[in-house]
Amino acid sequence: MSDIGRLRAARDSVLLWFAPARVQDEGTTPDYRFSLANERTFLAWIRTALALIGGGFAVDQFLTDHLTHWARLVLSLGLLAAGVACTLRAVNHWVRCERAMRLGTNLPVSRFPAALAVVVAVLAIAMVTVVLAGWAG
């Protein structure tokens, strides 16, 4: 897909968030079980977002012995931002999947899970390093 096509697709899906009734005008209503499965996937992503947000609070509250104020601030704001990204992506992906099912097209593919996995792995390694360094020092 070209960059312009990608931009247009992104604009269309953001417009869909704010004119949600349009989703239900397009195509045919899929089997309700598929819609419910899509809803559960959405909720699973919301729980992931909640875990990231809760992790952001936990870093600030429970790593006080190991981290300086600024390190805690950066880590917890990073986790909170990841939670926000996860939430927005959950809504976007849910709308796009629902639309694809109504129109009978392929489900959208996404790099987001891989990107999130990398971010979480890096954060986890950083925290383990910091805590171990705190014990050693």
Place this chain on the structure above:
Amino acid sequence: MPPPSGVPPVETDRDPGLQPERTRLAWRRTTLTCLVTAILALRQAVRSGASALSVAAVGLAVLAFLAFLLVAHLRIQRLGAARPAAMPPPTALAVAACMLALAVFGAAVVW
């Protein structure tokens, strides 16, 4: 177990895959997770002292959780139908708004 291919599934009122039940439980799990996060947020505000900001932040966290509870409750009621309709998009947006409120509130107190 899915029916053998080529055989149309039997139409009954009860879904053999219990999809509405599973979706209800998914809403319950998510509500519980939201409660835990809201409690962590409350703890955050309590630790940072009783300033006007932290009182406002506590109110916001409680409101975000109660809003989520309400959205989940309404959705769970709708899932009781024999053939539940798909989740309305405003429900998804309301859930996202609750998450954003929790995160923004958290960022304000952490800061």
